[in-house]
Amino acid sequence: MELKDTAHPAQIVQPELPVFFLQLGENTSLFFDKILKQAVQSNGRDNVYVLTDTNFADYRNYNCIDVSKYTKGVKEFDKVYEHHSVNPFFFEKACFDRWFIINDIARERGIAHFVHADCDVLILQDLKPIYQKYIKDKYDGTMMFFELDERSVTSGHTSFWNAKLINEFCSFVLARYADKLAFELVLKDTLAGKFLDNKNVSDMILLDVFRTEVKPNTLNLLSLENEDISFDFNVNVPFNGCTHYFETTAGTKIKKMHRRKDGLYAKVMDSKSEPLYYKFYTLHFQGYLTKTLIPLHASPQNFIERADNYVSAKAHNWVRRAKLYKNSVRDRVKKILRK
Template sequence: MSLPIVFIHRTAEEHVGLCMQQAKYSNPSSRVILIGSPENKYLSAENTEHFLLSRFYQSAQAFSYVYKHSTSNTYEYNLFCFQRWFILRDFMRSQGIERCCYLDSDVMLYTDISKRDNEEFDDFTFEYTWTTVCDLEKLNQFCDYATKFFRDPLHYQTLLQFAKEIGDAPVSDMVLFILFHNYALRRKATYGIVANGFFDHNLNCPFAPACPQADNLDGKKQIYQKNGALYCKITGTTDYLSAYSLHFQGHAKAYIPYFRSQDIPNTDDFMYFDYPTCKWVPAQP
């Protein structure tokens, strides 16, 4: 059975619709859903669905009463990053969905996520906040976990200390995800590299230090295509990793229109995307 793919976004930005259409292109049998606002309903084309976020906000609102703010990010932004998991949980309950794929609105998906949803994939779930498969039982656990860590002073101090230990990170849902993934679920880190491919952490960043590194170009991962499929090349080797997704974070959102599957060249030889010219060019043999 195909996994539904869910986006949550409050504003009307064109890249959201492009990411939804890419998810549908690579997962034609999946429901692709935007939980959003009246202003962005138009981003859902005929083959996707739109639901009003306000219908699933009750438990997210309750979480706001225990939330504590300790980051340079704005209060509203950081709070909503936590609240979205309560919104997703309540949406799944209302729709009778036991398992889904959640994507941030700047993630382009290039694989059939239902085919990747197997035992080899388990360690990756709940590792990235911007790309993850959620089952309702674990999502319930995470929402309870979040509430406990903000409501209870001792747990909150544990969260602050953990954020400090991993590099003075701001207290965000990403930090709590790592804590939940590593210690509550007791899963090992994959850093997004699964089954000879990768779910991208951030196009602007290299792979984690523990992983083989990919070629870079103009401060971003160098992305290759062959026969319409996307890859990174492992530096100093002739090995390639399939790109299951790309995360166009920050200013990289400007490249999203060039990375739609139907617009990527489909050639027998490798080409790479040249960021300065926004063109696909032949790669050196």
């Protein structure tokens, strides 16, 4: 029996709201196990899917799909892709490839709608009520974006999609890369800092161009802050892309969370009246050091799990801080020796 067959069998019939996490390659994202456990806890095991090409045995208790069977779109994209990024080729290309892989899965399995979440997104609350109330029969999906003057940034690290929207985005990306003149404009705008100074041509930049040029029928997920519902754009910054600035911690400088019985809340810092606290439905732990803090924000089921989460987070955080310090010392020494 192949390893992939040890995974919990992925259903053919769509559950209420599939949540897709895609993990490619041998190097698993730090605390991905905590991310998956939290997603199952908040959204139910039947709704959580791991899309991967390796380490199948690690996901035997989850719905697991072998993505090596879904390469049609990736092969088409391979013909036109150009690498314009200081990030490694595999990293940047994999970020693009995920959308083509998911598009093929949705098409071949007849999946009408789903949520995509990056492997560093902690899903704290059930997303099904959000889909039912704010998205179903109203939008083809969601994006996260905010604009500053004539610049903008768009992200899909937590995003709702239907089959139509994901197919349109993949078709747009293929067409834009295939059109040399059109792609040169994207490259020019990127280098000029149009996308809030992101200078690497990434899938998120193509998503921003898709949003502004095609104008798909999507909801800005960050705008739900106006409904007292917060989806985190980046836990490292106090501003969450809509209206409010949130309190941050003195040490880690991330959004400071206050745990209540029904979830995690952050304090609004720009409130001019009584103290306001907004519930967060997701937290996005972007960054080498920030990922170590994931266990501290998960929902432990008992004291032992809470203690384990605390020790794991602190240990990994100090190890990574030590590595960064060692690298900085090495770089300073090299700089002195070159003089």
